[in-house]
Amino acid sequence: MMKVEKGFTLMEILITMIIVAMLASVLLSRYYGQQERAIVAEAVTNLSAIRQNEVNYYLENSAYLDMDTTVSGDDTKWATIGLDKPDTSNFNYKCVSGVSTATRSGGGTCLSTSTHYGNCTVTLAVDGSWGGDHPYKPA
Numbered sequence: 001m002m003k004v005e006k007g008f009t010l011m012e013i014l015i016t017m018i019i020v021a022m023l024a025s026v027l028l029s030r031y032y033g034q035q036e037r038a039i040v041a042e043a044v045t046n047l048s049a050i051r052q053n054e055v056n057y058y059l060e061n062s063a064y065l066d067m068d069t070t071v072s073g074d075d076t077k078w079a080t081i082g083l084d085k086p087d088t089s090n091f092n093y094k095c096v097s098g099v100s101t102a103t104r105s106g107g108g109t110c111l112s113t114s115t116h117y118g119n120c121t122v123t124l125a126v127d128g129s130w131g132g133d134h135p136y137k138p139a
Contacts, residue, residue, distance in 0.1 A: 040122060040136040043091045043102040047124040053081040054095060055126065064126075067095045091122075102132075 057080070058064050067077045069088045078085040086093045091102040102122045123131035130138040 037136050039090050040134060043122050044124075044138055046086050046091070046093060047102055047122065049083060050081075050086070050093060050095060051124050051126065051128070053083050057081045058126075064097060065095065066097065067093075069093045 054064055065077050065081060067074045067081075069086060069092045075085050093102050120134040121132040122134050122137045125131065
């Protein structure tokens with residue numbers, strides 16, 4: 001009588017684990033790239049709103065307001081231009097002489113958990129031109 005063996009061999013299990021690990025690494029790298037793009041898209045949207053409200057304020061008062069989300073007394077300035085203070089969990093926002101900028105908060109971390117990009121900035125000037133050093137900033 002022949003003995004029937006049940007179960008998987010060690011080689012089959014190792015090959016399966018290698019395939020699953022390769023698929024996971026591909027999916028995770030795509031996920032983090034999309035997450036980073038989404039965070040930049042949030043900053044771009046906020047900067048556009050800040051710029052528009054700053055331009056409206058300028059048209060009414062002939063001056064721009066200098067504002068910074070890292071300065072504690074600037075909360076009322078955001079309300080002056082008709083906005084709530086932006087969420088600073090991902091970016092710090094700053095308006096200086098009509099130039100709106102968003103700088104990644106967190107002491108050197110950029111749009112992911114690594115420090116690969118260093119301190120990244122996305123800038124939106126009053127004339128509508130985008131600048132900064134982040135690779136996902138608008139062109």
